[in-house]
Structures are given as C-alpha cells and as structure tokens.
Amino acid sequence: MNKIPLLVILGPTATGKSDLAVNIAFHVKELSHGFYTGAEIISADSRQVYKGLDIGTGKITKLEMKGVKHHLLDVCSPRKIFDVIQFKKFTENAISKISENGKLPIICGGTGFYIDAVVNNINFTNVQADQKLREKLSELRPTRLLSMLQKLDPVRAAKLNTSDSKNPVRLIRAIEIAKGLSKYNRKVAALAAVPTTTAQAKEYEPIYIGLQLDRETLTKRIANRLMKRIDNGMIEEAINLHKPMKAGGVNLSWKRMEALGLEYRYLARLLQNKISKEEMITKLNTEINRYAKRQMTWFKRNEAIHWFKPGQDDEILKFLRTRI
C-alpha cells in the first residue's frame, strides 16, 4: 500500500499558520509541477471544531479561505464533547477523499495530540467514554483514584509517571478503560490497557513545517491579537453562546464555557462578574503565553519538523519545491 503524502503545518498559537496554509495551497499545483491539482486544508484545532466558537478561537473566515476548501471546522456543537477519536476518524476520511481527488491534504493546526493521533496512526483502545462514570469519579481525590486503579489494573497503575499518577483526568480514563475491558476478560485487561509504544505501520508520509517565534515577539503578537479579538466582538460572541435557544443562542452553560479554556474560560468569568475586563485581559495574556509554551513542549519532541519564522513564506515555498 502506498503511503499518502501529507503536509503538516503546526506551531504555537499566533504564528500565522492558517494564512500560510492558504498561501501554500495556492502554490501546490505549481510546486508539484502539476502532480497535484491543488490542496485542501484540514484544521487540527481542538476548539475550532465547535460551531460558534469563531472570534475567540481565531477561526479562519470564509473570506480568508480564499476559496480553498477547509475541513474539520464547525463539525460539532460546543455543548458536546469532541475528542481525538472523532478527529482521527473525520480526518482520515477527509485525507483519503482529498488524495483521491488528486489534491494534497494539508493538516494545519496547533493541537499536537490530534495531529500525532492521525499522522502516527495511534491505536487507541476501543473502550468508550462513560460520562456518568467520569462524573462520579470526578468527585474523588487523585490518591483515591490511584488506589482504585491499582486494584483494577495494577500493571497500568505501575506504569504511570509521577505527573499522571496525580492527574485526575488521566486516572479516570485509566479506570474507565480497566472497567470497560474487565467486562470481557479480567486477565486481558491489564495488558490491553497499557498503551503500546511500538509504532504502527504508517500510512502517511508527512512533511512537517513549523512556525515559531522568539518568546518576546510572540507575547506581543498574542497581546495585539487579543485586543483585536475584543474589538471584533469576542465578548458579544460569548454572551450570545450563553443565551437560551429561544433567544437565538446556544444555551452554552458557564461550566462548559469554562471547560473550553483560554478565551472562553475568562469570558465566562467576566460575564458572571467574577473578574473585571482588565483582569480578564491580563490573565488571558499570561494564560495564552503559557498555552503556547505547552504547545512547544509537545512539538519539541518531533525532530522531523522543519522550523521557520512567520513571514518566511518564500523560503517555505522554496523548501517545498523539491519535496512535494
């Protein structure tokens, strides 16, 4: 089976990935000497998959798409939880369609986990999310969760690092898996629940382009972008999301908005009068910077990424000329 070539554009937030992707899409035909008729873009952003989260996520507009087809945008209601499994499934479908149509699939986004899940074809266990169980367990302290897991799946529990063994979200998922598998076979559970590290046979041949900036410049860009988002109606967007359906809103609860993180988290706090607008701006700026840092921590592990700076479009196109 032939591997499907893939262009992956990634990097921390506020580095201009979306614009670059569109620009590259326009040059694909020429760069590949007609091998591809064009390109389509698949967004790899865990928040832009939600309908209505536009300004706060910096979602690309129809106009900015310049006619290039985008996938994985607005595919889920923000009231529901989208996850990596759905992302992987949707994306795999999109990739094969794009590829069959003689176009180059471009994955563009900042959610490293989502990108890796697809490109490295990560094999997830088939134990489904159990919201009721999660809710019940979320009351418990990490130490309690850990001892539960130790009983259910000692092998998995022993494999956890210090970070995960104190991480309620991870512990709950581990318990969920252990319970799900033990329904069928208790003995198999321990083995099956441990993630495999052996690489799967890869179906894709990725070229990674990363956009990166020095911290100081990135901080400035983040701050400017935040002010622009506010000017563009970010606050009104959140008000509208919280409105009841009858009033034309989505009836998005404050709790859910909080869980969406960053912009929406602080917007939820602002609209409940928990913080002032000034506080929101200050806190959000540091939070977005920290987010960018976490993104980089993830990307650093991938040595296949070719790093560029925003604005180096010509260099990037030149780089791609010999590779696609």
Next chain:
RNA sequence: GCGCCGAUCGGAUAGCGGCUAUUCCAGUGGACUGUAAAUCCACGGCCCAAUGGGCAUCGGGGGUUCGAGUCCCUCUCGGCGCA
C-alpha cells in the same frame, strides 16, 4: 518633629524564641494514547571532589539568649495618624 504600623524569593503572603522559612501567583523545564485551549508534575539563593555535602538568608547595624525572621536598642525606607 511625635506616635502607630510595616519591611520575608520577581509580586503577594505565613511564620507561639527551637528541627529542613510557608503558601499563592508569575517564571523555567517537563508529562501527555478517547476532555489536550483540557489536565497534571518538577524546579526556584550561592558553592563544591555533586544520587551527596558545604555556606548563606527574612531592610542595615548592634544587643539579649544555649538558640532570634520572631524579643530589645538604633538607623534607613514606606504607609497612616497627630502636629
């Protein structure tokens, strides 16, 4: 000028005379296999023959004490009050 209060890591804070000076935020580094913009972890003075050890440290100086961030005196700075 007098009185009162305060001065502890980049910021904010805890600290009855007795072990290793607390916590939060920020910062730095990291983890991540079905919530990933989420969630979580580690580190935070200096020096060394570094899985250990040594020396510091609570605005400055002095004192009391076996022992001081903590008590006393004094100086400096800041806040409040009175002049």
